Amino acid sequence: MLSIDWTSQDPATAALQTLVVVLASPDCATIVERLFGAPTAQAAVAGRFTGRTGEQFRFAREREGSLQTVVLLGLGTDAPTPSRWRSLAYEALRAAQVGSQQLVLDLRQVAGLAPAPPQLGNLLAQGLELATYRYDRYIAEARRKPSTVQRVTVVSEHAAASEGFARGQTIAHAVAQARDLVNGPANEVTPTYLAEFAAAVVARLKDVADVTLKVLEREDCEKLGMGCYLGVAQCGPQPLKFIHLRYTPKGEAKGRVCLVGKGVTFDSGGLSLKPSDAMMGMKMDMGGAAAVLCALEGAAQLAVPWEVHAIVAATENMIGGNAYKLGDVLTASNGKTVEIDNTDAEGRLTLADALVYAGKLQPTYTLDFATLTGACIVALGPHIAGVMSRDDELCTQWLAASERAGEDAWRLPLPEALKEQLKSPIADMRNTGERWGGAVTAGLFLSEFTEGQRWVHVDIAGPAMVRKPFGVNDEGGSGYAVATILEFLR
Numbered sequence: 049m050l051s052i053d054w055t056s057q058d059p060a061t062a063a064l065q066t067l068v069v070v071l072a073s074p075d076c077a078t079i080v081e082r083l084f085g086a087p088t089a090q091a092a093v094a095g096r097f098t099g100r101t102g103e104q105f106r107f108a109r110e111r112e113g114s115l116q117t118v119v120l121l122g123l124g125t126d127a128p129t130p131s132r133w134r135s136l137a138y139e140a141l142r143a144a145q146v147g148s149q150q151l152v153l154d155l156r157q158v159a160g161l162a163p164a165p166p167q168l169g170n171l172l173a174q175g176l177e178l179a180t181y182r183y184d185r186y187i188a189e190a191r192r193k194p195s196t197v198q199r200v201t202v203v204s205e206h207a208a209a210s211e212g213f214a215r216g217q218t219i220a221h222a223v224a225q226a227r228d229l230v231n232g233p234a235n236e237v238t239p240t241y242l243a244e245f246a247a248a249v250v251a252r253l254k255d256v257a258d259v260t261l262k263v264l265e266r267e268d269c270e271k272l273g274m275g276c277y278l279g280v281a282q283c284g285p286q287p288l289k290f291i292h293l294r295y296t297p298k299g300e301a302k303g304r305v306c307l308v309g310k311g312v313t314f315d316s317g318g319l320s321l322k323p324s325d326a327m328m329g330m331k332m333d334m335g336g337a338a339a340v341l342c343a344l345e346g347a348a349q350l351a352v353p354w355e356v357h358a359i360v361a362a363t364e365n366m367i368g369g370n371a372y373k374l375g376d377v378l379t380a381s382n383g384k385t386v387e388i389d390n391t392d393a394e395g396r397l398t399l400a401d402a403l404v405y406a407g408k409l410q411p412t413y414t415l416d417f418a419t420l421t422g423a424c425i426v427a428l429g430p431h432i433a434g435v436m437s438r439d440d441e442l443c444t445q446w447l448a449a450s451e452r453a454g455e456d457a458w459r460l461p462l463p464e465a466l467k468e469q470l471k472s473p474i475a476d477m478r479n480t481g482e483r484w485g486g487a488v489t490a491g492l493f494l495s496e497f498t499e500g501q502r503w504v505h506v507d508i509a510g511p512a513m514v515r516k517p518f519g520v521n522d523e524g525g526s527g528y529a530v531a532t533i534l535e536f537l538r
Contacts, residue, residue: 049217050176051199054169054210059152059201061112066119066144066197069154070136072161073099073125079157080120084109092120100124101132104143117145123158130163130171131454131519137175138520144197151176151197155204162206169209171454173216174223174531176200178520181224183231215350219534222346223527229338230512230525234314234331239289239362242311242337246293246358249345257295257348264290274401275379276386277361280394283371284364286313290402291360293341295348301355303412307344307533308402310395310418311337311362318365318391319373332525333395335512336417337362343533352537359406361398365391377475380404382497385475393480395420396493403497413442414503415536416494417529423486424460424507431518433457433528434507436491442502449536454519455528456511460488467492 071079076099081089088107097105101124108117121140124132137153144151153172155162162168180195202209229237229245243263253259269278269290281288291311315330316322322330340358347356372378376388378397381404386397395418406414424434433450435457437443443459450457469481469489477496481489491505511528514521 049221050180050197052173052176052202052213052217053200054202054204056203056205059203061114061116062150063114064147064149065114065152066117066148066150067152067154068119068121068140068143070121070123070140070158071099072123072158084118098122102139106143117148119143123161128161129454130167130452131456133163133168133171134175134454135519137172138179141176141179141195141197141200144195147196149196149198151200153200153202155202159205162204165206165209166212167452168206169212170216170219171212172202172209173213174220174454175520177217177220178223181227181522183228183524218346218349219531222342222534223530225345226338226342226527226530227525229342230332230335230527232331237331237334238286238313239311239364240287242313242334242341242360242362243289243291246291246341249293249341253345253348257351258298259344259348260294262292264292269401272405273379273381274361275381276397277363277401279372279376279378279388280318280365280397281363283318283368284366286364288361288363291341291358291362293344293358295344295356297351297353297355299353302353304355304357304409305537306357306359306406306409306411306414307340308359308399308406308414308416309336309338309340310334310399310416310420311360312365312395312398313362315365315392315394316367318394319367319371320390320392321367322392329513332513333419334362335419335508335525335528338525339417339508339512339527339529339533342527343530346530346534347537350534352534354537356537357406357409357411359402361402363398365394380497382499384477384496387472387475387478389478390480393490396490397479399494400497403494403501403503407498407501411501414498414501415446415506415533416503417506417508419509419512420507421487421490421509423490425510427460427487428458428510430510430515431456433511434460434487435504436460436462436488436507437504438462438495439502439504442504446504446506446532446536450532453531453535455532457506457532460491462488462491462495
């Protein structure tokens, strides 16, 4: 992790140092002239730097006998959101000169726009740490380009913001672990690998927190009647693993929270086979599983006051002579029968049995996370998760946590009338509806397995699987939902 410190004074200029000065749009040229002189201000104006979001202007100066790289970084014109503060820190570290060992991040010109100090420190630490993230495990060492920054000094009047650094770094570490799982190739990150990762979480936390693990094998799932999950898993060459990771806080818990994550480690579409270009990113179809497993570890490290359960029905969705077929009828563990009309709608089948399992734990809240539907991306774009629930209070709490954490989400409806699309002539329901409203009918399907639970469904298909970099995310897995889960549990 980075060494991050905080000061209200100008730090000494040193070799291999990059200074990033954050500026907002109003009176930007005047401030640059006051800080760096008229020639620099004129050059910034000529370079069309106005302090708009993400704008940069770079120059070098000699100071105290050292050559210092200076970057002016735009904060924007509107009141910055938590997401913007995370992104700002990310951009600042990524802007550091190649070879720089220290980043000085000067926020004094925008101090009046900052959130409460501990939250500011939390968001900045997340952005700074995530800017160092690279998934380069399979790249030759000579071609790797790791960040060289080792130390960050934040200059601001808000000295108390340093109180949030440790929390932010813990969250960023959990996000980075989730990214590693999602970015890992499917021949490595199998259901067994996820179970071993969960076991490693228990081992890492043995001296820190009370965390236990139960892994159900096929025979265990058969005894529990998990017919929907077993149907999806019956063809895959990799054995299924139903993972149940549990964290118990010290003292009396505020309640019990079940985090259910979709854990399809590779999704070919089954007999409803995906085309090659659509299959290419399907190693990432376990982004929900990665989020809940890594969030639980973060929750234990942060000693949240809730009992937390991470539940993952891990499997592959493959083709072969034993694959489940269109027209099959599967029976879930709550007794509901499901006619299969699309084997590529497999995630909701695995989640169905996982949600029933969660319900038997009598949770205070149940939240599921799944890269579930392309329809959600069509509705909300690639950066925003779709949130569905009939529990207005719980949904409001989740969306508020999402905003504070800097992860974008938007509520979608669950109209009862659309359940008509899920009707089957030979079973209780079908596993898909019509093309229109596909994200919503997926949520309606899941709702049939949450009886008696205060439940929220989060479709993370867009932000969890990044195709074009945005915010604090490069292409690949983002670790989306980890930060919001930890904010929700705060």
